[in-house]
Structures are given as structure tokens and as C-alpha cells.
Amino acid sequence: MRDLVYVAAVTATAGGRAVWLGGIAVPNRRLVLRWLRRQALRLADGHGRDLPPASPWLRARDVRQVTFHGSDAPEGLRAWAWAGDEGRQGEAISALERGLPALLTVADPAVGLCVTLAGWAVGSGDPPPLHLREEN
Template sequence: MRDLDYVAAVTATTGGGGALWLGGIAVPNRRLVLRWLRRQALRLADGHGRDLPPASPWLRARDVPQIIFHGSDAPEGLRAWAGDEGRQAEAIGALESGRPALLTVVDPAVGLHVTLAGWPVGPDRPLATRVRHLCSPP
């Protein structure tokens, strides 16, 4: 089995600084990172009172749990990012060049920040350091 070269994570932080790990995945290529992040963005944006799509069948990837947003800013931001081909191309380009792909949306009513992040895993920087750095509160 080959080593996995990319990871993705979804985290939430509150205004008080409390962080919650919602989920993550390790995959062999950047397209699967982006595919998983887009799916999570749409699930989070569309998960309020609607029927959610079934769990992802590929790579036994788990979906993140739903979050209750108190306004429309965060869901609209997630939907806009997931549907914008230009922003998707930027994310793929960042991953290809060894940089992280990040999106943070804010629910201003409660100070909730939701971050979707994907990054390449390399021998020059331990995974734990990358996760702490990328998913810390803004």
C-alpha cells in the first residue's frame, strides 16, 4: 500500500476559542482532497432540515456531522466556494505547489468559525504541526 500524500480536515472554533475537530481524511491525491472538502462544504451548507445525501461510498470516507448555523452567511459562503470553478482551480493549484488550501466561514451571530483545510503531507513537516497551525482559531 502506498503512503497517503494529502490530508483534509474540517474544524469549528467558537468565539471563546474552543476548538472542535469535525472530521478528516487522508488520501493519495489532491483531487480527492478537493472532492471531499467540496462535499463537506455542501453538506454543511444544505444540512438544515433537508434530506442529506447518503454517506460517501469512496475510500470509506466519513462525512462530518452537521452544524447548526444561526444565520445564512456561513452556509452561503460554503455553497459559493463549492460552486466556484475559479476558487476550486486556486485550491488545486495551492495543493499542487505544496501549499494548503483553506476556507474559513463565519457565523457572526455566535462567533463560530468553520474551517475546511487540505494540505500535502511531506517529510519536512510533521502532520501534527500542520494540523495545529492550519486549524487554529483565526
């Protein structure tokens, strides 16, 4: 098996505190983007109801649910996930190709909640932002 060289993570921040919602390590940038898109859609589609069932894909664990109080954050997640390679998805792949992190942050202004989806290459020299590191 090849070494895993890309990771993705989803966090939520509110009131200066970060909460780890989930993450994954995969062998290439396309799988990072695929997983992030799935999580964006799951979180957006779970707005106001239970999340869809977990995926058996690559034995990947899906992120924990977040309760949004407005529709801005779910709509932002949905718009990013469906952007296609012509738009923001292409920008994310390009960033990963250059060794930069791919980031998306959406806000729920009603309660000051921010959800960040990020993917980056392991060993790219740039560690993930502090709020994306898992708390112990």
C-alpha cells in the same frame, strides 16, 4: 497500495475552542478537493435540517453536523463548493500543487462560529495550523 500523501480536515471554532468535525487521508490533491467540496455542500445543505446520508466513496467518513444560526456561512460554503476550476477551486488546486495548504474559513457572525476546511500535503514541511489538529 500507494502511500497516502494528502490530508483534509474540517474544524469549527467558537470562543477560542476548536472542535474536530472530521478528516480524511487520500493519495492525491484532486481527491482532497473533491472530499472538501462534498463536505462544504453537506454542511451548507444541512443548514436547518439533517445532513444528507454519508457517502461510500473511498470509505470516507463525512463530517459531523454544525448548526448555523444565519445564512452567511452556508452560503459561503455553497459558493466555494460550486466555484469550479476557474475560481477559488483552481486556487486551491494550485496551492496544493505548490505544497501549500488549501484553506477556506466561513463565519457565522450571529454566534461567533467559524468553520474551516483545509487540505495539505503530508511532509510538505508545513504542519497544519494548530486549530486544525485533532484534540484528544
